[in-house]
Amino acid sequence: GEDVEQSLFLSVREGDSSVINCTYTDSSSTYLYWYKQEPGAGLQLLTYIFSNMDMKQDQRLTVLLNKKDKHLSLRIADTQTGDSAIYFCAESSHARQLTFGSGTQLTVLP
Amino acid sequence: NAGVMQNPRHLVRRRGQEARLRCSPMKGHSHVYWYRQLPEEGLKFMVYLQKENIIDESGMPKERFSAEFPKEGPSILRIQQVVRGDSAAYFCASSPTGSSTEAFFGQGTRLTVV
Numbered sequence: 001g002e003d004v005e006q007s008l009f010l011s012v013r014e015g016d017s018s019v020i021n022c023t024y025t026d027s028s029s030t031y032l033y034w035y036k037q038e039p040g041a042g043l044q045l046l047t048y049i050f051s052n053m054d055m056k057q058d059q060r061l062t063v064l065l066n067k068k069d070k071h072l073s074l075r076i077a078d079t080q081t082g083d084s085a086i087y088f089c090a091e092s093s094h095a096r097q098l099t100f101g102s103g104t105q106l107t108v109l110p
Numbered sequence: 111n112a113g114v115m116q117n118p119r120h121l122v123r124r125r126g127q128e129a130r131l132r133c134s135p136m137k138g139h140s141h142v143y144w145y146r147q148l149p150e151e152g153l154k155f156m157v158y159l160q161k162e163n164i165i166d167e168s169g170m171p172k173e174r175f176s177a178e179f180p181k182e183g184p185s186i187l188r189i190q191q192v193v194r195g196d197s198a199a200y201f202c203a204s205s206p207t208g209s210s211t212e213a214f215f216g217q218g219t220r221l222t223v224v
Contacts, residue, residue, distance in 0.1 A: 004152070031211060042114075042201060042215040043153070088152055095209040097143060097166065100152035 006089050006101035013109050018076040020104045022089030025070065029091040032065060033098065034074045037086045046074070046087075076106075084108045112136070114204050114216035115184075122222045123192045131219045134184040135204030142185040143213065144177060147199040159185060160208065192223045 003025045012018045024032070033048040049056045049063045049072075056063045062075040076083055086105050090098040115134040123129050135142055140161045145153040155169040159179035170177065174192075179185040189196055199220045205213040 033210070035215075040217075042217040043203075044215070045213070048211055090152075092210050095211050097155040097158055097169070098145075098153070098210050099155070100145075102150070102152045 004089055004091055004099055004101035006087075006104045008102065009105050009107070011107045011109060012079050014079060014081060016079055018074075018079045018083070018106055018108075020074045020076075020087050020089075020106065022072040022074075022101055023070055024072065024089070024091045024099075026091060026093065026099070027070070028093045029070075031092050031095050032063075032072050033088075033090040033092070034061075034063065034072075035088040035090060035100075037088060037103070039085075043088065079106075079108050081108045081110065114139075114202060114214050116200075116202055116216035116219050118219060119217065120220050120222070122224060124224055125193060126191050129189040129192050129196070129221055129223075131187040131189075131200050131221070132184040133187070133202035133204070133216060135202075136206075136214055139204035139206050139214075141205045141208040141213075142179050143203045143205070143210075144185070144187050145201045145203070147201060147218070149198070153201060156187070158208075165208075189221075192221075194223050197221055197223045 034046045035043040060077045064073045086103040088103045089101040144156040147153045157177045158166040174190045176188045199218045201218045203213040203215045
């Protein structure tokens with residue numbers, strides 16, 4: 001079945017860039033997503049990328065997709081303390097149900 | 111337009127009781143997904159419903175779990191005879207078209223079975 005893998009933890013200093021990585025196995029993935037989850041809250045869709053794209057930028061967020069290696073990354077520029085959260089990578093084959101990774105806990109240090 | 115509303119936010123049940131989780135989609139959204147998040151894990155798909163229809167229940171446990179999305183009212187996820195392993199956060203997401211690119215998540219119901 002489909003599998004999505006992420007590293008569990010990342011710490012960065014305020015003002016630095018954060019890069020969160022994700023790999024997936026389903027070659028039929030058509031959409032790849034990044035969600036943010038703050039403590040006790042639901043998931044907030046940050047951005048998504050269609051599989052025929054290799055990059056998408058939205059303000060401080062840059063998503064890179066290497067379809068050949070099935071590797072997705074999320075770069076957050078000028079990371080702030082408010083960016084501390086769990087970030088989930090997810091994929092879907094037809095923009096229907098999502099398959100999520102286990103999440104990366106991002107800690108931003110002052 | 112209120113977001114996706116889930117209630118209750120926290121639910122405590124004793125083993126063997128029933129748990130009913132409610133999800134009111136955003137206005138104009140007729141598609142609902144339910145996901146379960148076990149502690150320190152990602153969300154796992156359970157079921158996808160459109161008004162009055164179950165479209166995909168491939169992620170639902172075969173026994174004790176059921177879901178509905180009636181013509182009127184919220185979507186309900188029902189867990190009968192709960193066990194400790196059912197303790198988790200249950201999230202629903204609603205979408206106007208079924209596409210996850212347009213889906214919004216609720217804040218979840220945290221079920222604790224004691």
